[in-house]
Amino acid sequence: MLSTHIVEDVADLCPQIAIMNLGQIVNSGIPRSLIAQLQGKIWTKIFKPQDELPTNWTVITSRMRQGAKWIRVLSDYAPDGSFESSEPDLYDFYFTSMLVREKTRAIAT
Secondary structure, three states, X not given: OOOOOOHHHHHHHOOXXXXXXXXXXXXXXXXXXXXXXXXXXXXXXXXXXXXXOOOXXXXXXXXXXXXXXXXXXXXXXXXXOOOEEOOOOHHHHHHHXXXXXXXXXXXXX
């Protein structure tokens, strides 16, 4: 068993993974199979740092790179014509799992 927050370690070393949140397993499986579930559903766009993001997008990650805001969005289709389709990775799956868990918990309360 390996417990880590370093996703590269998990992807490289573990034939099976479990994602936990607040002490509960929220997802588990073979890394490449979990990633495959997001195929065709991850979209990327670069924004200026001052640009506002629409609230109707499911943004799973937002990072500053080279003075610009890079976002990755979960969607069955491109949110608009300026998005590029991206290959999903284990980070996407992890953050999507956490997002779904948060939405489920918010609905239950």
